[in-house]
Amino acid sequence: MFRPLAVNIGVRYAHSRRSFISFVSALAVGGLALSVAILVFVQAVVAGFQREMNERILGVVPHVRVGSLGTIDDRGDVLDAIRSVEGVSGAAAVVQGRGLLVQSGRVAGVNLIGLDPETYSEVSRIDEFIVGREARMPAPGRFEILLGEQVADRLGVAAADDVTVVLPTTTVTPLGAFPRQKKLRVVGVVDTGSQLDRTSAYLHRKDAAKLLRAGALDHELHVKATDALGAESVRARINDALAGQGFRAISWMASFGNLYAAIRYTKNMLFLLLSLLVAVAAFNLVSSLVMIVNERRGDIAILRTMGSRSGLVIGAFLVVGTLIAVVGIGLGVAAGIGLGIVAEAGFPWLEDLLGTRLMGEYLITALPVEYAVGDVARVAATAFVLGLAATLVPAWRAARLNPADILQHE
Numbered sequence: 575m576f577r578p579l580a581v582n583i584g585v586r587y588a589h590s591r592r593s594f595i596s597f598v599s600a601l602a603v604g605g606l607a608l609s610v611a612i613l614v615f616v617q618a619v620v621a622g623f624q625r626e627m628n629e630r631i632l633g634v635v636p637h638v639r640v641g642s643l644g645t646i647d648d649r650g651d652v653l654d655a656i657r658s659v660e661g662v663s664g665a666a667a668v669v670q671g672r673g674l675l676v677q678s679g680r681v682a683g684v685n686l687i688g689l690d691p692e693t694y695s696e697v698s699r700i701d702e703f704i705v706g707r708e709a710r711m712p713a714p715g716r717f718e719i720l721l722g723e724q725v726a727d728r729l730g731v732a733a734a735d736d737v738t739v740v741l742p743t744t745t746v747t748p749l750g751a752f753p754r755q756k757k758l759r760v761v762g763v764v765d766t767g768s769q770l771d772r773t774s775a776y777l778h779r780k781d782a783a784k785l786l787r788a789g790a791l792d793h794e795l796h797v798k799a800t801d802a803l804g805a806e807s808v809r810a811r812i813n814d815a816l817a818g819q820g821f822r823a824i825s826w827m828a829s830f831g832n833l834y835a836a837i838r839y840t841k842n843m844l845f846l847l848l849s850l851l852v853a854v855a856a857f858n859l860v861s862s863l864v865m866i867v868n869e870r871r872g873d874i875a876i877l878r879t880m881g882s883r884s885g886l887v888i889g890a891f892l893v894v895g896t897l898i899a900v901v902g903i904g905l906g907v908a909a910g911i912g913l914g915i916v917a918e919a920g921f922p923w924l925e926d927l928l929g930t931r932l933m934g935e936y937l938i939t940a941l942p943v944e945y946a947v948g949d950v951a952r953v954a955a956t957a958f959v960l961g962l963a964a965t966l967v968p969a970w971r972a973a974r975l976n977p978a979d980i981l982q983h984e
Contacts, residue, residue, distance in 0.1 A: 602862035603902040605855040610906025610957050611913060613848040617949045618914045620841040622942030627834055628802070630766045630938070632826065633699040636796030637805040638662075638812060640823045652816065656797055659815050661808040664696025664798040669782040671793070674740040675721075675775065676755075677729040684725055684775040686739070688782020697798035700764060700776070706733035709762025712778040717785075719758040722771035726763045735760045741785060756785055767940045802826070845952070852957045855902070856964040863895055863968035888969040895965025903957045907950060914943040 640656065656665045669688035674681055691711040695701065701711055704720065712718035719737065721729070731737055741754040758777070765771060777785070799808040805825040812823040827834070921941040 599862065599866070599898055602855075602859045602898050603905065605858045606852070606899060606902030606957065606961065607905035607909060609848075609851040609855040610903050610953060611909035613845070613852060613953050613957075614907055614910025614945075614950060615913045615917070615943075616844050616848055617841065617953060618910070618943045618945050619917075619941070620844060621944040621946050621949055622918075623938055624838070624841070625944045626767065626938045626940070626942045627830070630703070630768050631770065631830060632802045634703065634766055634768075634770060635826055635830070636697050637799040637802050638797035638809050638823050638825050640795040640797060640812060640816070640821055641793070642820045642822070652795060652819075652821070655815050656795065656812055659808065659811045661800050661804060661811065662797055663800045666690065666693040666697050666796050667779070668694070668794050668796055669779050669786055669788045671782075671786040672742060673775075673785075675725065675729060676738045676740060677731050677735070680729045682725050682728045683773065684722075685773050686775050686777060686782060686786070688777050688779040688786070688788075690779045694796070697796045703764050703766045704762040705765045706762045709733050712761055712776065712781070714778045714780045716778075717756060717758050717781050718761045718778065720762050720764050720776040721760055722774040723763050723765040723767075724771040725773065725775060726760070731760050733760055733762050739785065743787065754785075768938050797823075849956055849960075852960055855957075856960040859895060859898060859961055859964040860967060862898070863891060863965055864971065866891075866894065866968075891969035892962075892965050895969070896962060899958055899961030899965075902961070903954050906957070907954060910953075911945060911950075914945065917941060918943040 640652070653665050653667065656662055666689065671686050673684055673686050675684055691701070700720075704710070705723075709720075712720060719739075721731070721737075726732065729737060736757050736759055738755055738757050741756075743754050764774060764776065782788070797808070797812065799805045806827055809823045809825040813821075816823070918941055
């Protein structure tokens with residue numbers, strides 16, 4: 575197959591078996607591959623946090639919460655008004671309060687959320703995160719409870735076990751006032767892999783109303799927006815629709831918005847900062863090509879005396895630099911993807927080995943990795959542009975060599 579002379583010369587130089595040139599090329603490839611691998615891996619981890627935030631956190635928590643100063647006694651009319659608001663895809667009423675769960679001397683403080691499984695599916699995908707043998711949503715009248723994974727782990731319970739809930743209200747008896755308590759049957763564990771699992775406990779709304787003495791009243795309305803990122807606009811429209819009725823809507827951004835913005839900001843900042851690492855590898859490519867030019871001074875002089883133009887010399891060394899950059903980027907992308915796969919799969923094993931939750935203090939308690947084609951392409955394109963730019967100075971220097979000065983010393 576026909577190839578331009580500059581390409582043939584560049585390929586031969588890149589595949590040179592001279593030990594020094596091979597060593598220098600290997601260093602350039604290795605440095606570029608390492609920097610690209612780190613950048614690909616870090617971008618994948620940040621993208622993984624974004625994915626977990628969207629799928630787990632925003633898939634479970636309500637996008638908008640509507641409350642009032644007291645309880646809600648005209649739920650049907652309010653729900654109809656909310657569902658008619660533009661951007662709302664679902665709404666459901668909940669009863670909620672605080673309590674302590676006790677089991678075999680272990681205690682865990684929880685947020686008790688009473689929900690109706692039939693209607694709450696409009697606003698949350700919590701049923702998709704229930705784990706355990708024969709796990710299911712709580713049924714009415716049975717005083718069943720779903721526990722967050724970290725709550726269940728703290729209490730040492732699983733599905734089919736019993737726990738006792740102690741409420742802050744009291745029951746007055748002839749012997750005095752005692753905290754109200756009730757034995758509940760655990761029917762499953764909710765594992766969202768996030769901080770929500772630390773304090774969440776879910777009951778049927780009717781059972782929660784009896785425990786919390788809410789009667790037929792509700793404490794809050796949960797709303798799902800068609801677009802989670804547009805929840806602020808939906809919140810404003812709900813406040814307008816319920817104006818003058820004593821209701822106040824709050825979006826998820828009041829609780830998690832700063833974190834979501836921080837993840838997006840961190841992703842861009844890490845890309846910018848770690849691109850400097852790629853730039854350092856590109857400078858290493860400059861020094862490597864300069865050494866290759868010095869090794870090939872005799873060849874360059876012969877080509878020039880035979881009538882070759884400077885463009886041929888520049889093209890040949892551009893080919894050398896491009897080949898080194900392409901190989902380094904390819905190896906770096908492969909290494910970065912492999913590192914992410916190993917890190918995500920091995921993270922639970924590492925936690926078991928160390929006997930601690932390494933991410934336990936963060937909102938998302940796992941190490942998520944998400945490889946987006948756009949992110950990988952952006953890293954590869956940035957590295958290629960920097961690598962190509964790094965070859966210009968050595969190639970120009972090679973074309974500026976004086977054949978007479980070189981050959982008189984040969």
